[in-house]
Amino acid sequence: MSNELLNELTFFVLSIFVGIEVISKVPTILHTPLMSGTNAIHGIILVGAIVIAAGASSPVNIILGLVAVTLATTNVVGGFVVTDRMLEMFKGRSAQRPSTPTKESTPTK
């Protein structure tokens, strides 16, 4: 087994533990935003898509690269924006909490 593969496996295994540990105490109300947030993070495949697209010269590679970059960018941009939209509303609510509870104190956008 090459040194590089060994390094990669180490990163892989440690990341599994970190991934589990880091979200183990998430309240139910945040399940949807958290899923959406992790969804945005796997948009990192855009890095991979750019790597294969950059050196493309054959028609097959050009098509593969173009489609992969388009799909991956949609994943990244859409993922982060939609998560932010969800969380924006939580912010509105907690800002409102100290003021009179039954009245509207923050306008909805």
Place this chain on the structure above:
Amino acid sequence: MNTLIELAYLVAAVCFILGLKQLSSPKGARNGNFIAAVGMVIALLATLPLLHFTTAGVIIIAIGVVIGAAIGSVGARMVKMTAIPQMVALFNGVGGGAAALVAVAELLSFGRHPAFAEAFPSVFSIVIGSISFAGSMVAFAKLQELMTGTPITYPGQQIVNGILAAAIFGFVIAVLAVASIPFSFISLMVLALVLGVAFVLPIGGADMPVVISLLNAFTGLAVAASGFTLNNFALIVAGTLVGASGSLLTKLMSDAMGRSLGNVLFGAFGQTRAGAAAVAGKEGRSVRSGTAEDIGTLLAYSQRVIIVPGYGLAVAQAQHAARELAEVLEKRGVEVTYAIHPVAGRMPGHMNVLLAEANVPYEQLKEMDEVNDEFKNADVALIVGANDVVNPSARNAPGSPIYGMPILNADQAKNIIFMKRSMRPGFAGIDNDLMYDPKTLMFFGDAKDSLTKLVNAVKAA
């Protein structure tokens, strides 16, 4: 690889971890999302200096980024809050598709006899990425109601799916051992796409959130596998983080529904028939329905009202009307709370997001465990467009597809107002005994119109 790039990837990985950490606490969630986005930008910028661009490469990257960014930002901005679950499914699916395509391109570049350590992760990524893509698209179609939300089953379905999986396994071995057959992975990709569709078809629309979460974890793993092929640490770490946290989240979600993951994924087999038969036996029972004036008076002279919001409220955009009704009632001294089932709406936490959007005070939102004992002291349980989450068959009908799911004890309230568009069954496709309960008054119509009528009726009472 260049040391600076490696360091930048390390910073990006730290950003992702901190982002996830913050995303799991209500206080820092929005910040967490921002930190993760910063990590993404760092990883992307760090990658660029490493590459040797061809002219075609520059052009396709520019076109792809512009198109993708336009679709992503417009899609995410324009989508209604009620349609967010299917939007997440869509974004997840395209990520899976991208991972599969990256792996295809890499596999092609390895030539005819790639080493096992290079070929294996590519093949893995192609299979898992394709399953995630196809499965997410079916989940999207189900939630968007482009196709039926009820489970689609046929005799021998598990055998067919088993054969598909076995065929994929066979092809994986073929591609790895005899990789000199060019494009043999195309059959592999097609089979994986078919399996992705076949896997999600028998799962009911109400369970889609769990499926999307699982496919989200799949995409993470596919991305990590692509990272092994490309020898890219950023992909390995970020993909694995998503794979691991996504798997845990999937388990947490099915726990919130009181079911095992296996039951969610494979529970439809053989159960829908039993459910349908049970419904058939109950035809011809009568329901009571009330007028806006009756119900308005009942509400106005109650002491405690618990509102149970469901997806019907979300679809009708009735969250503002619900808040208005609550305010009118409170002015008359009625105590109003909202009972939020963990999977109200179509995703855990979905209803909290919607009600927060309507500026419903945080104190009035109560989670299931907190509110369930209060129903017996409530004068009215006002069910607005919810159905499965108050269906008593989850408690007392072992044949029911939702048997075992924790439900809100709305049936224990002194009066039950059931606001619904029609007598049609809920998302899980099963009848609800609560509608036939003698304490129940039905109030048919669009949730928003109905609530507005009730506001006026309460004011007049």
